[in-house]
Amino acid sequence: MLLTANQLFPQFTATELLSDSAAASMPAADCLVGQQRACKALAQANQIAGRYSHSFAVMAPGSRQHDLLQAVHQRYPWQYSQAFDWLYLANPLDNERPLAVNVKAGQAQQVVAQLYDYLSQDLSNRAALREQLLAEQNSSRLEAYLSLLGERQLTDIGSDELATIVVSQQQHQALYICDRVTESQLFGSIRLQSQAGTVHSDLRLIEPGMLLKANGQVLAINAHELLQDPGLWQRLKYYLKTAEFTWDDIVDAQQRVFYQPQAMPLRLKVVLFGERDSYALLRENDRDFEQLFPILADFSGHYSLTQQPLKDYLGYLRYVEQQANCLPLAATCYDVLVRQASRWCEHQQELSLDSYRFIQWLREADAIARQQQQREIERQHLQQALTQQQQRQDFVAELSRRAIIEEQVHIATAGAVIGQLNGLTVVTLGGSEFGEPSRITATVHYGDGDIIDIERKAELSGNIHTKGVMILSSYLANLFARNEPMSLSATVVFEQSYHEVDGDSASLAELCCLLSALAEAPLRQELAVTGAIDQFGAVQAIGAVNEKIEGYFRLCQARGLSGTQGVVIPQANAIHLNLDPDIVAAVAAKQFHIHTVSHVTEAVSLLTDLPCGDANEANSTTLFGRVQQRLSHLHHNQPLTSWWQRLFMSSND
Numbered sequence: 300m301l302l303t304a305n306q307l308f309p310q311f312t313a314t315e316l317l318s319d320s321a322a323a324s325m326p327a328a329d330c331l332v333g334q335q336r337a338c339k340a341l342a343q344a345n346q347i348a349g350r351y352s353h354s355f356a357v358m359a360p361g362s363r364q365h366d367l368l369q370a371v372h373q374r375y376p377w378q379y380s381q382a383f384d385w386l387y388l389a390n391p392l393d394n395e396r397p398l399a400v401n402v403k404a405g406q407a408q409q410v411v412a413q414l415y416d417y418l419s420q421d422l423s424n425r426a427a428l429r430e431q432l433l434a435e436q437n438s439s440r441l442e443a444y445l446s447l448l449g450e451r452q453l454t455d456i457g458s459d460e461l462a463t464i465v466v467s468q469q470q471h472q473a474l475y476i477c478d479r480v481t482e483s484q485l486f487g488s489i490r491l492q493s494q495a496g497t498v499h500s501d502l503r504l505i506e507p508g509m510l511l512k513a514n515g516q517v518l519a520i521n522a523h524e525l526l527q528d529p530g531l532w533q534r535l536k537y538y539l540k541t542a543e544f545t546w547d548d549i550v551d552a553q554q555r556v557f558y559q560p561q562a563m564p565l566r567l568k569v570v571l572f573g574e575r576d577s578y579a580l581l582r583e584n585d586r587d588f589e590q591l592f593p594i595l596a597d598f599s600g601h602y603s604l605t606q607q608p609l610k611d612y613l614g615y616l617r618y619v620e621q622q623a624n625c626l627p628l629a630a631t632c633y634d635v636l637v638r639q640a641s642r643w644c645e646h647q648q649e650l651s652l653d654s655y656r657f658i659q660w661l662r663e664a665d666a667i668a669r670q671q672q673q674r675e676i677e678r679q680h681l682q683q684a685l686t687q688q689q690q691r692q693d694f695v696a697e698l699s700r701r702a703i704i705e706e707q708v709h710i711a712t713a714g715a716v717i718g719q720l721n722g723l724t725v726v727t728l729g730g731s732e733f734g735e736p737s738r739i740t741a742t743v744h745y746g747d748g749d750i751i752d753i754e755r756k757a758e759l760s761g762n763i764h765t766k767g768v769m770i771l772s773s774y775l776a777n778l779f780a781r782n783e784p785m786s787l788s789a790t791v792v793f794e795q796s797y798h799e800v801d802g803d804s805a806s807l808a809e810l811c812c813l814l815s816a817l818a819e820a821p822l823r824q825e826l827a828v829t830g831a832i833d834q835f836g837a838v839q840a841i842g843a844v845n846e847k848i849e850g851y852f853r854l855c856q857a858r859g860l861s862g863t864q865g866v867v868i869p870q871a872n873a874i875h876l877n878l879d880p881d882i883v884a885a886v887a888a889k890q891f892h893i894h895t896v897s898h899v900t901e902a903v904s905l906l907t908d909l910p911c912g913d914a915n916e917a918n919s920t921t922l923f924g925r926v927q928q929r930l931s932h933l934h935h936n937q938p939l940t941s942w943w944q945r946l947f948m949s950s951n952d
Contacts (some may be wrong), residue, residue: 304887309647313633326614333602340596342375356572359600361653372474381515385466399563400440404468418453460502475513480524500558522573602650619657625665642877696733715821722808723829723847734850738794741812746788753792761801771810786933803831804841818925820907825864836899840871865892
C-alpha cells in the first residue's frame, strides 16, 4: 500500500479545543493525567489499615516521581493515619533507658514545657497540673510516665536533658519521602560523645530517621537506593512485620551495653517506588515481599487517546509548563507540543508523559523567546529549540551520511541489481540515535539448501539477528523444499559492517535479497526495506521506524530526490509514523514514497516488478516460478544428494 501524506503524522490538533481565551478553556494543571490505574491502586492501599498492605509504585522513565506521589496522597490520603508527636523522656529509674511517650500532634514542645513546669512545682501544686496535662493529651504513656515521676524534682532526674522530640507533626505532612537511603537517613542514629575520658550518650544525641519521622503517616522509599544495601531491606522488613522500632541494630555492641532507648510502636504505610527491575528483583527473590507489599501501582509513561480525551492531556501540559517556570505559551504552541509528544511515543494515538523531557524543551524555548525579547513562547520558538537539539545530536549521523555521499560506503539509490538491497537500520551511539541504510547482499551456489549468515560466522551477529536468519531459512525451505531438498545454498551479509549486527528488522530485506539471487531477478535500489518476518512470510512490526525512514530520506535528499525513491515498511508500523514536515511535503509532492506491506510476497513483487506466482510451478514470468525453474533444471542435470551421502560415496570410492 502506498501511503498518502496525511497518513504520515497524527491527525489531531489541540488548538481547536481552546477557545479565544486559552487560559479560560485550559484544564487545571494536573500531573496525574493518564495515571488512573496507579491512582486507583494507591487509593485502594490507603483504605487498608493492616501492616501487610504496603505498596510498590513502578515509576515511568522521565516522570517527576515526588510530584506524582505527593499528588496521589493528597488526593487519596491514608484513612488510618494517626498523627502523634513522639518524645523520648528521661527515665527516672535508669538514665540509660529513655522512655517513648506520645502526645497530640503538634504539641510536643508545649508538653515538654509543661513537664519542666510540673517538675519545678511544689508537690502540693502538682495534682492540678497533672489532671490538666492528662486531660489535654489523653495519653496512657504520658500518664504512666507521670506516675513514674512520683514526687521527684527536676534535679532528681539524673540526666542532662529531660526530653527530646523524635516525631513532630507541627507541620502536617501526608507523605514523607526518603530518596537518599542510608542507615542513618532511614533508621536514624545515636551519637556518642566523650567527656573527661568517658564515652556516653544522651537524649539530645538521638537522631531519628525517616521511619520514625513518618510514624503515623505514609513513607515513600526509593527502592533502588534501598536495595544497594541488602541489610537495610532486611531490617525494614523486620520493623514492618513487628510494627515496632527498636534501636538494637542502630547502636554498636559497645554502645548497646549502656544506652538503649525504649522501643517505639510503628504505625505507618510504606510505598516503595522505583523502576520495574527493582520490583521484579524483590518479587522473584524475596518470599516476604508479596506478603508485605501486595499492591502494585503502575505509573504509565504514555497517555492513550483511544481511552481518554485529548483535552484532559492539556492539563498535563499546563503542569509541565508550571514546572518549567517559563514564559506563557501561546495557544498555537499546543499543536506542536502534542505532535512532538506523539513522536516521542512512536505512536499516533499515544502521547508522552516524560515530564523532564518537556521541561528541558520548554526551558530552551523560553531562553530563545527571552533573547528575542518576547512576552510569550510562540510555536516557532518551540520548533527552533527542537532544531537546536537535533543539530547537537546529528554530528555522528552527518559523518555517516558524508561517508556514503563520498562513496566510501557503497549505497546505491538508483538502478536495479540482483541480490543486493538497502536495509534500514538504526544506530545508537552515545545517547544519539539515528537511522542509516545498510547494503545487504546475497549470493547463491550449488549446495544442500543451507543459508550461511556471514555475520554469524564472523561472530558479529547478535542472538536476535541469528534467530531472524533461521526464520527466513525456514520460510524458504517450507516454500521450495517441502517435497524434495534444495540443491542451492546461499550466503547473506551486511556489507561494510564492522560492528555487531542484532535485531530481526533486517530479515525482510535479507529474504528479498535471497529470493532475488535465487530467481536472478534484479531489485530496485531506490527502495530501502525494513521489517521482520515469521515462518510463513508475514511481515511484522519493527522499532524506530521514523528514524529509519528519515535517515534514508536525508541521504536521498542530499543526492537529489528522483521521484522514485522511497521505503518499504511493515503495514503494522503505519500507526507509528510521525515524520518530519519536509518528508511529509516530499511525499505529498510525489518526490518520495512510503510503501507498507503485510507479506513478503508484496515486498518482493514491488522490488522486482514481478508477480510471485505459484512456488510449485516452474514459470519464467513469475518470481517463484523462476526459482522453481532453476531448481528443476539443477535436479534434471545433477542427481541431488545430501552432503553426508556425498561424503559416504567418496569414502567408498
